[in-house]
Amino acid sequence: xxxxxxxxxxxxxxxxxxxxxxxxxxxxxxxxxxxxxxxxxxxxxxxxxxxxxxxxxxxxxxxxxxxxxxxxxxxxxxxxxxxxxxxxxxxxxxxxxxxxxxxxxxxxxxxxxxxxxxxxxxxxxxxxxxxxxxxxxxxxxxxxxxxxxxxxxxxxxxxxxxxxxxxxxxxxxxxxxxxxxxxxxxxxxxxxx
Numbered sequence: 001x002x003x004x005x006x007x008x009x010x011x012x013x014x015x016x017x018x019x020x021x022x023x024x025x026x027x028x029x030x031x032x033x034x035x036x037x038x039x040x041x042x043x044x045x046x047x048x049x050x051x052x053x054x055x056x057x058x059x060x061x062x063x064x065x066x067x068x069x070x071x072x073x074x075x076x077x078x079x080x081x082x083x084x085x086x087x088x089x090x091x092x093x094x095x096x097x098x099x100x101x102x103x104x105x106x107x108x109x110x111x112x113x114x115x116x117x118x119x120x121x122x123x124x125x126x127x128x129x130x131x132x133x134x135x136x137x138x139x140x141x142x143x144x145x146x147x148x149x150x151x152x153x154x155x156x157x158x159x160x161x162x163x164x165x166x167x168x169x170x171x172x173x174x175x176x177x178x179x180x181x182x183x184x185x186x187x188x189x190x191x192x193x
Contacts, residue, residue: 003027006088007060009050009076010067011041013124018066018108019044021090026062050076053083062086064106065124070160070178074142077106077124087123103134104141122159140177 006026008015014017015030019042022052031053039046047106048056053063055075063085065073077087084090087106095113097103103115104123111129119133122141130148133139137151140159151157157175164183169175173189181187 004062005029005060007031007047007056007063007085008044008052009063009065009080011039011044013048014066014068015066016042017110018064018090021108021110022064025090026088029060031056033061038135046084050079053080053085057083057085060085062088064088064090067127068106068126068144068162070142070144070162073124073126074160077142095127128165146183 003026006022006028008019008022008028009031011032019028028044030041030044030050031048031050032046033049035046037046037048063080065074065076085123089103089107091109092111095109096109096118097115100117101115102120104121106124108126113131115125115133116135118136121139124142125139126144128147131145132150134153136154138156140157143157143161145163147163148165149163151169152171154171155169155173158177160177161175163181166184167181168186170188173187
């Protein structure tokens with residue numbers, strides 16, 4: 001039985017990592033504005049640039065954006081939505097997502113990530129290995145959370161937020177839209193303004 005086709009937008013380091021997960025369920029191709037069409041990356045062809053998304057829709061109905069820049073990811077998803085693409089979630093088999101959590105579309109959930117009961121993760125979110133989203137949290141659309149970071153109970157992380165590695169967002173903290181939280185930080189309510 002043949003697999004459904006999936007475009008991975010972004011053939012850089014994160015795209016290569018995600019391609020290993022994506023290939024388990026999909027027949028993949030890359031789209032990247034900085035790589036020559038015809039290049040093969042991790043046995044996956046680069047078949048176009050983002051300007052080609054309209055033309056590629058005839059053969060590829062599924063798309064996931066694996067670019068770390070949140071605003072670029074949001075912009076491309078908006079274009080792809082207008083075209084009509086579907087945005088599956090790519091979830092590692094070692095990740096845990098509570099059946100009482102909500103997960104948007106186009107998310108990448110890597111190894112050993114955890115989303116607990118009552119939490120809501122938005123659309124186009126990238127969670128790296130070991131990320132923990134504790135119960136009753138809100139993670140905004142197009143967020144990127146790096147390795148081994150923890151979002152604690154009742155925290156509210158805004159849209160297009162970048163959280164570095166080994167960060168703790170403490171209980172009840174509100175992280176504003178567009179914030180960039182540096183690596184190895186503990187964010188208490190009085191730290192974010």
